Amino acid sequence: MASTAAVPNLAFRRLRGPRSAGEFAAAVRRAAREIGEQVACDARYIGRVESGEIRCPNYAYERVFLHMFPGLALTDLGFSARETVRGRGARIASGPPPAAGHAAPSPSARPGRAPDPDEGPAGPGVPGAPDIHDIPEESDVLRRVFMTSGTATVAAASLGFGRPHASAAPRVSLPAQRRVGEAEVSAVEEAVRQIRLLDDRRGADGLYRRAARPLRAAYELLDAGTTARRATSDRLHAGAGELALSVGWLAHxxxxxxxxxSHYAEALATxxxxxxxxxxxxxxxNTSFLARDAGxxxxxxxxxxxxxxxxxxLGSHRLVALLALREAGGRAGLGDRTGCDRAIGRARSAFERGPAAGDPEWMSFFREAELELLEAQCWSALGDWSRAARHGRRATVLQDAHFTRNLALYRAQLTADLARAGRVDEAAATxxxxxxxxxxxxxxRIRGMLAEAARMLEPRAGAADVAAFLARHGTFPGASDGPGRTGTED
Structure with missing residues (x-):
């Protein structure tokens, strides 16, 4: 099928005004935070919109853009109507067909999942079907990780979420002509974003093994591929490294x-x-975080x-703040209360300087709620349970409900700290x-943390609220898991 030439989106370019693409992308991210959305917008995304490559944004971006420009419709922003950009899946090379008897519908064709036009090619969807943010379990969102692009391609790799059998997932294959271009690099970057999104919503269990597939393909491209430009090579190295960190976090x-x-070391070497x-x-x-968790x-x-x-x-105060909190966590593990307190103070000072254009995309999770949670962990490690619980409560109040995994983790941390502080009824309720x-x-990690809290509450099982929690907890899979350490990451 012949592709349609992109038509520049001049209306969107006018709305950007005198701001650079990077400055406008930062404004988009700020607007997203205002309404509880999470978008990985950068200057390249703005360029894709203005060039007409993105004819219609996905549902998350749509909500953000309409929030930024109240009273305007998508067509006023220069986008095409959503129904006119469906059905692009015919231009995508699919992987091997599933074995007989195990056929699974393509994610884009499944009931209740409409394709988001700028998330990558997809088949025909159901008009009006809910998007990723409206579905409790996003079993299908990583539909296509690597896309075809002429002779420079990594053919049809998918994480295969929601498939009944692992064998039904397409395999990663390298082209005979191993030349890397924009499509391959963009696919690596998109894989990173999608893995982070799924982890924010569902946690790591069940994602790790599947996420290793695009990681292997990315490093095969690095090892065997050639690129036309240095900028493309730099983006591929950065994307492969970030993918290694994301997969490493799922393992963590x-x-x-x-x-x-091993994954973190691979990323550091890259x-x-x-x-x-x-x-x-x-x-x-990430290595600091892992070392703390590993004792x-x-x-x-x-x-x-x-x-x-x-x-x-790098010009990112928020990154400095997070690294200072990682140091604080290590010092708390050493029992260095003074050093920990000083590191927390440096972290808060840096955080209060606010966001900056140099803030990395992966730090979207690091908001005030996360700062409070990481400080709570420090005081917990130092045995100051009441102080830890105060910060833990604040973290749960501040946390965005869209970050489902972190919300569960923050409350698990708070449950354990309340139990240690003797606030058993509140611990049971949390x-x-x-x-x-x-x-x-x-x-x-979260199951382990909650299991540890339950063991601390067992001596108080005579209290009705505690008994009810322990009885319910005992019915959940993994209720007897070992202690878990705390922490979050993209």
Missing amino acids: DSGRLDDAR ARLAGDAGLEAHAFC RPREAVRAAEAGLRAART GHQVLDLLDRVQSS
């Missing part, structure tokens, strides 16, 4: 700490080879300090709130 959150360490300070800072940030607090401090050195030239979310969130 699902209790596979050795796997996580950052060093590419001379990418932002990726290096991110890798050290290596001194390593956590050293990794956080290395991340701060890498972040010096524990019930965590259980309310566990049918939507799959995280070994």
